[in-house]
Amino acid sequence: MTLVYGLGRSGLGVLAFLRRRELPARFYDDRPKEAEVAEALALGFAPDWELSGQYEEVVAAPGVPLTHPHLVRLREAGSRVLGEAELAYRLSPTPILGITGTAGKTSTTLFTAHLLQGQGLRALPGGNMDPPLVSVVDETEVAVAELSSFQLERVDAFRPKVAVLLNLGVDHLDRHGSLEAYHQAKLNLLKNLTREEALVYNAQDPRVLAAAETSPARLYPFTPGETPRESNLQAALQATRAYLDLLGRRLDPEALRQSLQSLPTPPHRFQVFARKGEVVFIDDSIATRTPSVAAALRAAPAPIAWILGGEDKGADLEPLKPLLPRVAVVLAIGRDGSRMARALGEGPEVVEVLEADGREALKAAVAEALRRLERGSVLLAPLAASFDQFRDYKDRAQAFREAVFALGGEPWTPSS
Template sequence: MTLDGLRSGAVGAEVPGGRVLLYGLGRSGRGAARFLAREGLQAEWLDARPAPEDETLMDELGWERGDAAGTYATVVAAPGVPIDHPDLVAFRARGAEVIGEVALAARLRPAVPMVGITGTAGKGSTTVLVAHLLRELGVRAREGGNIDPPLLDVVDDAEVAVVELSSFQLERVPGLRLPVAVITNLGVDHLDRHRTVEAYHAAKLNITAGQDQPDVLIVPHGLQVPTRAQVRPFQAERITLADGTSVLGAADLPDGVHPANAAAAVLAAEAMLSHLGRPALAGALAGALRSAQPVAGRFETVARLGNVRFVEDSIATRTLAVQAALERAAPPVAWLVGGRDKGADLDPLREAAAGRVSQVIAFGEDGEALARGLGLPYRVVQGEDGAATMRAAVRAGLDALKGEGTVLLAPIGTSFDQFRDYKARGDAFRQAAQALAAEVAR
């Protein structure tokens, strides 16, 4: 059966030529498979390098491997597959509609309104924060999408779905209309996929392409975006409701909650509450903000030693994210930089570091090259593996501070030279910082 058949209520019907293909499995594809199976849909699948758990799930569902030369009504393509992949181009030429998990959820669960959140930096933390605010105000909100878990794993348990949207996901959302959308910022990223900044930004702006006048788009103050939605700008310095009513001062936020994310999240929660016909009171939102917890691995204080904080922001590999970390870290800063360089723009980082960074601690494959490019005093450390390297970096950072400041992991480079992913790198920093703090304290 087709997705159109399902939407029209023809559950279980056989529609000639209405085949559905999952193209690319992994985290997103498995979520889509489980969701479709619950709906009684049969699908085929293709993946160039399926993981064992992918093949096991397909076997359990009894789904057959698809045909790259076949004709399908709908192709649900994982975000890891470039939208201009030759197979996807060929499927479209043969009449298929190529969509992703977000469009699938929106079409098959139209009664579940979504808050969509994108941006070059801060979208994950803002997603978690919006969901937290809504839950604290009595809404059964669930977060998913680009952030774990997959959207299709949580949408059936949600009164409201709060969805982190990457540029890859936003390339495959035809017809998506969001009552509330957020753009945290627009910088430069993923040029290996999008090739140009213009194409990357165009993908991001798909978040508002289907919006209309009753809908709300929340953007940073000063960002001009073509949209038919109501635009509500936010500023990090002013955490307010849409009418300007103050909610909370930036200085009163919990440790690790970025003021810009809080400002955007408050406006998003207010807009969704209005969409649901519920009140959004400043006092209630202030209380919810005070109880917010930072997302692990996103500017999180993982250890303290006297007046020194150890802050883990392993995910900070985009220029905007690193810049935000530098601006938030209490100086003087011992800045851990390294990993594999992915071509970050260093110019804004030199400005953000000026007068705040006492020393760069360079580690990993491209750490020294990045440190030289920053033009700051630096020291190179290394170890026999990633964990040992991180222990040496943390100790060097503490030595550089002389008893006060921040040891900050905001590495610029990706983790793949020495670690499985940014989470593993962050865990190594956390363990090293906590062990060192305990050792010195003894």
């Protein structure tokens, strides 16, 4: 019997994956939502709210730390804890391209799937992005999976046909405890590779290069471009070549040229989506790392009302301080927003938005920004994870957009 621990996007995807295979399971969630429980029940599964069953395997959602007391107790009782990537690998014959790194995962995943589609392959993206990997593998010829450190810390036999390692920077120190542990989780992507698989890697990242040099896989280095988008595209091109090589197929240059003219744009990455008078609204909900937030603060029209906060991941605030003269007000939301804003030191005024409900918090933040700005921008670049108040960064982005339009924002177009 399997226990699916944690519902949400990942857990419900796992339950549907198990239902298609007529495999028995029960489910549990620390903070069950009525709609999600109803969906799990409709799939034919029963809950185990007391965690009283005996389980051979526990498929834990990536948002649940491995140190969670319940998971510790289940392991001590003999359960094997794994994640959706391991489950998909074990139970589906579909080849998987696995993509990880501190930055650029989503863009590289979307680009790779798009380029493979252009070469005539049925390729679908999934994993850490929407939809879950388990929702993709049964629908496609090859699955292109964005894999976070949270997902990779719970793999065992997982072995992608092509592994893509983009970079190893600083992130999620709150979850992993140290930079070494975070990097080790990322490197789990490589641990089972053989000479039958391919490894695409960043030849200019010393940590990545060191890991690649010890791998038995077929090596496909890439050189980063001048911008993140160019870097991610270089990685996607090499991933496409690597997979075609494994299939014994030649790359079609004309099809590639056409694909490059229609590359997808990842959502919620510094998107100007609305305006009200001379104030524009920018959705950069994915910006949870210092370099991404710094880029957003440099690019947003000043003066900026900066919406900051959520679950602090241990981000370094020092590189942001020189950019604070562009910020008129910091609107601190979520569990750690107030503490993070105070840690910025002297600078713009800080307004603490104390609403516990995330949607109400963003509505209050937008209203406060509009009271203070006659021109400039309202920037959601939270520098923090979303799980304290939202399902994920996409839910946070949607709540921000809803708040903006509810308070009179009008859709923005390049000509507006």
